[in-house]
Amino acid sequence: xxxxxxxxxxxxxxxxxxxxxxxxxxxxxxxxxxxxxxxxxxxxxxxxxxxxxxxxxxxxxxxxxxxxxxxxxxxxxxxxxxxxxxxxxxxxxxxxxxxxxxxxxxxxxxxxxxxxxxxxxxxxxxxxxxxxxxxxxxxxxxxxxxxxxxxxxxxxxxxxxxxxxxxxxxxxxxxxxxxxxxxxxxxxxxxxxxxxxxxxxxxxxxxxxxxxxxxxxxxxxxxxxxxxxxxxxxxxxxxxxxxxxxxxxxxxxxxxxxxxxxxxxxxxxxxxxxxxxxxxxxxxxxxxxxxxxxxxxxxxxxxxxxxxxxxxxxxxxxxxxxxxxxxxxxxxxxxxxxxxxx
Numbered sequence: 636x637x638x639x640x641x642x643x644x645x646x647x648x649x650x651x652x653x654x655x656x657x658x659x660x661x662x663x664x665x666x667x668x669x670x671x672x673x674x675x676x677x678x679x680x681x682x683x684x685x686x687x688x689x690x691x692x693x694x695x696x697x698x699x700x701x702x703x704x705x706x707x708x709x710x711x712x713x714x715x716x717x718x719x720x721x722x723x724x725x726x727x728x729x730x731x732x733x734x735x736x737x738x739x740x741x742x743x744x745x746x747x748x749x750x751x752x753x754x755x756x757x758x759x760x761x762x763x764x765x766x767x768x769x770x771x772x773x774x775x776x777x778x779x780x781x782x783x784x785x786x787x788x789x790x791x792x793x794x795x796x797x798x799x800x801x802x803x804x805x806x807x808x809x810x811x812x813x814x815x816x817x818x819x820x821x822x823x824x825x826x827x828x829x830x831x832x833x834x835x836x837x838x839x840x841x842x843x844x845x846x847x848x849x850x851x852x853x854x855x856x857x858x859x860x861x862x863x864x865x866x867x868x869x870x871x872x873x874x875x876x877x878x879x880x881x882x883x884x885x886x887x888x889x890x891x892x893x894x895x896x897x898x899x900x901x902x903x904x905x906x907x908x909x910x911x912x913x914x915x916x917x918x919x920x921x922x923x924x925x926x927x928x929x930x931x932x933x934x935x936x937x938x939x940x941x942x943x944x945x946x947x948x949x950x951x952x953x954x955x956x957x958x959x960x961x962x963x964x965x966x967x968x969x970x971x972x973x974x975x976x977x
Contacts, residue, residue: 637688639680641695648702659713666717667691737781740835745781751933758925767895769929775895780829783865793863797826800873801852862887871896871911879910
């Protein structure tokens with residue numbers, strides 16, 4: 636039997652590591668095949684495999700550091716830690732959660748929860764334009780709004796502009812009740828929600844009335860030059876290549892733009908290319924433009940979301956394989972051996 640002891644600063648830290656009803660400890664035990672025992676001032680790890688005991692120790696070291704930075708360690712944080720360490724990338728966990736991106740209206744610090752999120756925030760810091768591409772639940776929009784609020788509070792920009800394509804405008808908006816703002820609100824609701832959390836409803840309303848915050852459909856960006864602004868284009872997979880080019884060329888002096896989207900969830904008409912997909916290909920490698928790709932491991936929603944994303948990716952790959960086989964069969968059928976054509 637292999638054993639390792641992890642020293643813990645306080646009973647409170649131990650309680651955070653083990654979690655409610657020892658839920659966190661059970662996750663670590665199940666993943667690494669070890670047993671955890673709470674000893675006064677330490678945690679004893681026991682297991683048959685020395686390497687897995689070492690991996691469990693790495694996980695507990697990280698959770699002990701996290702206990703000093705947060706009031707509670709949730710299941711998602713533990714799941715991410717064990718997955719990262721099991722994949723051999725445990726060293727990258729050490730600096731995770733050090734940087735506070737923004738503080739919400741209720742005083743809650745917003746921090747990167749995954750390595751991918753941390754790299755995304757670094758890309759936003761370093762570049763004037765960033766394309767954040769990946770599945771739902773990875774924090775693409777929420778973190779971009781947090782970065783925008785931070786830039787506004789630090790007076791790096793004088794306004795925040797958030798926009799989305801309203802792709803159904805030609806068909807359904809006209810049938811919705813109310814004025815134009817009422818018609819477009821359903822499309823922009825996720826942006827409102829993020830701003831409410833960061834700023835509070837009262838502060839948000841004041842900034843909106845002063846024009847410091849602007850939320851509008853993508854079509855409203857045409858013909859403008861946006862100086863000293865933090866601009867976010869959300870759900871960009873629903874923008875056409877023409878709309879994407881129009882948006883990206885609005886960037887003015889002292890401004891920063893973040894484009895977010897999920898290429899697997901486009902609502903454009905069948906056969907219509909996504910402007911986000913085109914932009915990722917065209918802009919890759921251009922200085923001052925960062926392209927960050929999230930994966931299912933960056934999902935910070937319910938663990939089933941990761942499984943759903945993986946299942947759909949597997950399904951899409953199978954469809955592509957079958958389509959490739961059908962194309963190959965059609966080509967082989969047309970090109971007959973020379974002897975058959977005589």
